[in-house]
Structure formats: C-alpha cells, structure tokens
Amino acid sequence: MTELPEPSTAPSTASSVALEVAGLSWGTNRKQILDDISFTIPRNQFVGIIGPNGAGKSSLLRCLYRKTHPDQGSISYFGKAIGRYSRRALARQIAVVLQEAPSQFDLSAGDVIAMGLTPHKSLLSFESMEDREQIVNAARQVDMEHQLQQEFNALSGGEKQRVMIARAIVQKPSVLLMDEPTNHLDVHHQIEVLELARAMNITVLVSIHDLNLAAAFCDRLILLNQGAIVADGAANTVLTEHNLAAVFNVNAQLDRHPFAEHPRITYKFRGEA
Ligand SMILES: Nc1ncnc2c1ncn2[C@@H]1O[C@H](COP(=O)(O)OP(=O)(O)OP(=O)(O)O)[C@@H](O)[C@H]1O
Secondary structure, eight states, rough: OOOOOOOSOOOOTOOSEEEEEEEEEEEEOOOEEEOOOOOOOOOOOOOEEETTTSSSSHHHHHHHOOOOSSSEEEEEETEEEGGGGGHHHHHEEEEEEEOOOOOOOOOBHHHHHHHGGGGGOOOOOOHHHHHHHHHHHHHHHHTTTTGSSOOOOOOHHHHHHHHHHHHHHHHHSSSEEETTTTTTTTHHHHHHHHHHHHHSEEEEEEOOOOHHHHHHOOOEEEEEETEEEEEOHHHHHHSOHHHHHHEEEEEEEEEOOOTSSSSSEOOOOTOOO
C-alpha cells in the first residue's frame, strides 16, 4: 500500500467512535472468509471477538491493522478511513499483540519493548532516561523487569507474550488489538494480561477462546461464525445455551457468576445429564 505523507493535523481523536467497520468482506478465490461485517465501537469499550476455530477472528483483526486489504467495505478509526493514515500515524493510534512474535535473534526482551516507542520518536534519536523508565515500568507491570536483558528468543511462550504486552503499553495507543493474547499463559498471567489491558482505559478488541474469561472482562462480545457476525452485545445476550450449541457445538448450562453480574458457563460432558 502506498504510504501517504504525515497528516498536517492529528486525526480527530475527539470522535466518540473509536472504530467503525461497515460491510467488510474478504476472501480468497476459493473461499469467502469474512462476509459483510459491520460494527461500531465507541471509545474505550473493551470488546471480545469470539467464535470457533476458523470463524475468521484473526482474518478480521488482520484487516483492522491493515495487514489484509478487504475486498469490500470500509474501516475507520476516530472518523478517519484507515487508508488515510500513514504507517507511523497508524502505529501511534493502534498497538497490536499477536501470537507470532518477532523472530530476529540478538534482540533482548528490553529491545523488543523499546520497539513500542518507535512511532513516537524521530529517526536516529537515542534512548533517553525517560524512555528507559517507561520500558522498565512496562516490564514491571507484566512481571518481566528481571528478564529485560534476556534474549527474547530464549524466553518461554508466556514470557514472550508478556513482553509483547509491555511493548504495547509503551506504545501508548488509543486502540489495542489483541489476537488470542492469553494463549501460552498460565491462569494467573491470563487474568493479569486482561486486567492490564482493561487498566489501560483505551479501546480494546481482543479475540479470545476462553468464553468465561471473555464474559468476565469484556463489555461486549461479537460472536463470529463462518465469517459472519451471528450475535453482538453484552455477554448475557451473546452467551446463550442456544448460541453455544449452534455455533460451538457444545452442551452448556448458563447461570450468573457467584461474585459478579456476568454469566458463567458450565460445560456438560458426554454422559453428564
Ligand atoms: N491467507 C489465507 N488463504 C487462505 N485461507 C485463509 C487465509 N487466511 C485465513 N484463511 C482461512 O480462513 C478461515 C478463517 O481463518 P482465521 O485464522 O481468521 O480463523 P480464526 O477464527 O482466527 O481461527 P482460530 O480460532 O483457529 O485461530 C480459515 O478457514 C482459514 O484457513
């Protein structure tokens, strides 16, 4: 995609709509993968994208961070079409945490976190004391401050994931897109990552497989199946026994979580009543 020059004025971040997707479709010549997706996300909403394997969650996120160009439809952030952002301006607005992490060897965990500062710095500028402080603070938030010097590729899957979250924290985005960020993480760090993302108080769009965690953390859930939205709303309207059976092919019972308002799913296994 051709890079556009830096806009002379900042995008309209005063807009109360963080992200608007309208009529988005994408596919290969053999298969329609995303089919007429439309939704609007107000500023600072925490949204979960759920759906079975192959539903199109990662494909949708790839369109949202401009890795994939949709065949039809539009995407805009803060009232401005995604194609009108320069690469650098988009990186100031959007941070992305993916399952695949950078594979260049020689980078330390600290180097990877420092990459989050790049969109805010001029070319060839050196790391300042303040930058260092931000890197250490972010590493502390994800329990990685003692491993800043360690080679990134020698970290465990979960440690790498936490470094990627720290990189997103120093990037100070307005929107955080996360593709299954809790994969590889033990239960303590799954909760911690979602709590950190919530504490950032920005717009978050996260694809997530654990439906109970999704219900606990997300203000809103978008349920995808075969590339289309089949439900969109609060957890108690999306996570119904009917939707779980029809979309995930599981038998489940729903009740209210004992400590909170959100629903709790109990799966029934073969042979259970
Ligand atoms: N570049 C591509 N070329 C061909 N098919 C693709 C491509 N990208 C995705 N697909 C197909 O599109 C469908 C949706 O894939 P996607 O990775 O978006 O699903 P997902 O909901 O993220 O799945 P999972 O939960 O398994 O990660 C799958 O059938 C996948 O094989």
